[in-house]
Structure formats: C-alpha cells, structure tokens
Amino acid sequence: MTGAVLDIHIDAKSVREPGGELCPILHDVCFSAEPGEFLALFGPSGTGKTTTLRIALGLDTDFRGMVRRPDVRVGVVFQEPRLLPWLTVADNLRLVMNDGAGLPDISGQLQQVELPGVEQRRPRELSLGMARRVALARALAVDPQLLVLDEPFASLDPALAARLAGTVSRWARQRGATVLLATHDVDQTLDIAGRVLVLDGRPATLAASFDVPRHTDPGSVAELRAVLVERFPFLARADGTN
C-alpha cells in the first residue's frame, strides 16, 4: 500500500450538536486509493460523504484515525461551485493555476466542460449548472493527480451529466489520475467507476466495497447494479427509477 495516493483510516468522527453533545457520524471508515483508480463513494444524503471527503482532503482534522496523502496535486469540486463572485470565469480558473505555467489555455479548459465563450462572465451571470461545470473545469485546470468530486453532476440534466461523467472518466484514464467521487446516483457512476464504496448506517461505516467489472461487459454492470440496489434500497430511491 506504499503507492497509494490516498490512505484513509477514520476510527471515529463526531460532530457537536447544537445542544452541545457529541454525536458520532462516522465509524471505521478505511480505504485507500491506488494511482489511476476511480473510486465512487455512495451513501444516502446526510451519511457523511462530504465529511469523509473533507477528512481525505485534510480540511477536517478533528477526528480519530489518520490520513496519509503523499504530496500530490489535488483538484476539488465542492458540493457548491464555490466560485469567487468578484472574478471572471477565466480569472477563477487562473486563480488556482500556477503563475509560472505560461499562457494557460482557459478556453480549452472550458470547452472540455462544454462551456465555450463564458471566459469574461461573472459567476452570478451563470446558472447553477454552468457554475458547477466551471468548478469542474477549475479542478481539472490544475492537472490534479488526485481529483475529489462531491456530487459534481447534481442539478445538471441527465444527458449532460452523463457526457461530463464520460469526460471526467476519459480525462482520468488519459492522465492516470486518481478520482474520488461522492454521489448517490448509481446509474451515472457505475459506468465510470472502478470500485464502489458504500457508506451506510448511523454512525455511518463502510458497508460494502465492490470492484466494478470491466466496462466492456454491460451485463455484469447491470448485475452489480441490481445487487447494490437490493442491498441498499436508498440507491434506487435517489435516482427515482426502479
């Protein structure tokens, strides 16, 4: 496990309730991500997916356990776009890029997420879906070795979401990047993920871990989907089908 891009052992994580008492939300969440691996983290909303990602990113250090993350470039898409409203779209991208990298190809980055010609717009002139795509472009702009995505395709129309999922997957394979994606949408994710982790329970723990069969065989993916949905009914509810 020496080559892992991310090695995470959360023994316990609690949050302080408004009333003042500690409430455990995560318990025994351990996994690691190898270089080039595409991990999908499933779980009903409110289980602690975002908390797990924050711990993985080193943004939350108030937990019992440990996180090992070698010195890699990290790109993130937070649940909300988190663009700086006082900067144009292009400047939002430039903000995270290295100054020494010469003239960055901003429009190419935006084309990648199907947003041509918005460079000079301000975030408030974008719809939520567009802002999410800018956030994705920003994360890819740093050419990350570890890409962390928190529900990146929520509030996008399904066809576009599927296309962007494909973009991310192709990009990750090309660059050999590791991806950690939190979502509750099975259908969009099973096609692109290499391994699936399911967070469930209260406090949440890793309830299951599946390798997704090679994408060449649609039958086996469908089979895995059926197994997942049977064991974790929330996965069916979340996408409204089944």
Added chain:
Amino acid sequence: MLAGKQASGHQFARLISLAGFIFLWWVAARLAGAPQLLPAPGVVARFAWGQVLSGAMPLNLGITLLRVAAAFLLSMAIGLVAGYIAGRSPRADALMDPWLVIALNLPVLVVIILVYIWVGLNELAAVLAVAIAKTPTVMVTVREGARALDPGLDDLAQVFRIGRLKRLRRIVVPQLSPYLAAAARGGLSITWKIVLIVELLGRPNGVGFVLNLYFQDFNVAGILAYGFVFAAVMLLIETVLLQRWERRVNDWRRP
C-alpha cells in the same frame, strides 16, 4: 434613463435646500442686526476669500490636512491588522477585547490630554493622539469583516494551494473591502473633527489653532469662514475619493 433623471432631480433639490440655508442665515443676520455675533453670509465669504489671498487659509488648511492624513493612515493600518487578527482568531480577540472596550469608551479629550502630557506638545503627539482615538472603531469594523470571511473559500485556497499573497489579494481583500471602505469613510469624518481639538489644545498652527485664536478675538466671521471651508474640503474628499472607491469595490455585487 429614468434613474439618471431622478438623480439630477435630487441634485436640484439639494441645491435648492442649500440656497434656502444661506437665505435663512442671511435673514437671521439681518434680524439680529449684530454683525459681531452673526455676520451675514457675504461678510463671511469675503473674509474667507481674504484669508485665501493672504495665504493664511491654504497654509493652515494644508497643515491640518496633513495631520488628518497621517493620523488616518496610521489608524487605518493598525486597525486593519489588529481587526483582521481579532476577527480570525478567537483567542486574539479575547486578548484584545478588554483593551478595545477601554479604548472605545475613553473620552477622546482624555486621550489627547494624556498624550500631550506624556509625549509632549509636538507633532508626533498630535498625530498619535488622533490615531489612538480613531483606531478602535476601524478595528471593530474590520473585525466584523474578518469574521464574515467565507470559510469555504479558505478551504478552496488550502486545497488548491493558493499562495499566501495571492490568497490575500484575490480572496481576502475583496471580501473585506466593503468593510474597509466603511471604516475609511467613518474614520475620516471622525479623524478631522478630532484633529481640530488636538490643534486647539496644543499646536501653533492649523485650523484648530486658528479657531481658538478667533475665539479669543471674538471673530465670528473668521470662525464661520474656517469652519465652512474646512468642512467643504473634507466633504469633497469624502464624496469624491472615498465614495467612488466604495462604489468600485462593490461593483461586482450589482447586476
């Protein structure tokens, strides 16, 4: 278009109102019939013009403005740094808060007198006294701004490893700038009023000194002339420089 028309309409109302004030003053001066106590507007204007021509008014006004500028910059700089630290660190805030409460509630006059006693009747003491009196309010405003900084953007900066300087310039300052503008505007209007008292108590020049002189001579025309001209200059600085800056830093908020 409509907004423009409305604005010019308001501008006109303002001018009418100002003319009304001067007219009332003129009527009051006529009724009082005591040019020593309440000189007419024309008398005051002539006196002011004479002072401008003799060079006395530009000189004293300039000296006062320099003191205002020095004290203003000093209190803004200290208030900015201290307020930012207090806003970001609850412990630093707890340490500074009692000092702040004392400083905010100490009468300005006490500060001025003490600084003159301890530092001496010199330029440094004058600027220092004003800065001490003014810094706490800047600090409180900036602290408010620092508390309102979006933690989500801190996370963003951390994850993407945005350098300290870039972070300050691109992420922190834009979030603080409405508070800075408010602190600057409120700061300036308090500063110049305090500077006059400082000058009155212990400086051999400046508008405050001249006012004291005219007080002893019972020269009401002189007092009014200096008072109005100085207020006009400060108002000009406030509206032309600071309000414009404030509008610019808030530009991105407008649709």
